[in-house]
Amino acid sequence: MFEDLLTEQRNPRSMSLDQMTTLEILALINEEDAKVAPAVREALPQIAAAVELVIDRLQKGGRVFYVGAGTSGRIGLLDALEWPPTFGVDRDVAQAIVAGGEAAAIESASELEDDADLGAADLSARGVRPVDVVIGISASGRTPYVVGALRAARHIGAATVSLSCNPNGAMAELADVAITVLVGPEVLTGSTRMKAGTAQKMVLNMISTTAMVRLGKVYSNLMVDLQPLNRKLLERARRIVAEAAGISYEEAARFLEAAQNHVKAAIVMAVTRCDLPSALERLQRAGGFVRQAIESGKGQGGS
Secondary structure, three states: OHHHOHHHOOOHHHOOHHHOOHHHHHHHHHHHHOOHHHHHHHOHHHHHHHHHHHHHHHHOOOOEEEEEOHHHHHHHHHHHHHHHHHHOOOOOOEEEEEOOHHHHHOOOOHHHHHOHHHHHHHHHHOOOOOOOEEEEEOOOOOOHHHHHHHHHHHHHOOEEEEEEOOOOOHHHHOOOEEEEOOOOOOOOOOOOOOHHHHHHHHHHHHHHHHHHHHOOOOEOOEOOOOOOOOHHHHHHHHHHHHHHHOOOHHHHHHHHHHOOOOHHHHHHHHHHOOOHHHHHHHHHHOOOOHHHHHHHHOOOOOO
16 A cells, blocks of 8 residues: 555654754754665665666667656656766767656646556657666656556566665566665655655666766766866866876866867877877777776877
């Protein structure tokens, strides 16, 4: 029954919520939020398995699809939107399928959460293939829209991951990897945009970031596949080149311009003192990994 779900239980610590002062309410929320990271830590083995699955499928030319409704859908959409500017991937590599479509990002489409057939249809409409990964997101672990999408994904042969905050949900039964983060009852009963939502955001951050690190989108702890699409990102790209190559900001700006704003190439050019074609060739041979490209180019100058 829905009322038996862990995330729908009343939190004994907040029974007097409406009688608390502002500071007491804030302190209680903060204390409950502090339980999220340890709960995520307990799920690290499953999160790692999901990361390895994502890496495997991306290396084979697959894509990642986040599927969710309401808050969960919007959290998936938020993470998917960050992949292209942060890691330089094409926009279709990470996609979000949200009950109600794009309009649900700013307006509620709660009534659509209960339509499993719609979830399956929306997934199929994206042309999901066996090489893709579908990550279903739902605090309850049983949202029909997401269950329908995961069922359709399995029928297609795609890899499936479930992310929920309740044990033994229908989503977990349809997942190759089931991630369950037990954050417990919310301060505001049933308001899963709080601890459950925070947990979901943390886990998706971990999956996308770790997969991109493992795929060569990061050098040291710098996001070297950043796309400098605006002034702020261009400034960040220059600082990244400066930090990575150990050169001045002004020098970094010149290398970045010579590299046609290709951050990885600018770093390789600056460190090995090669030209752009040579930097791009070295990066290609290194599979896009900056460290390997630099190592292969040391001492070779502009050759």
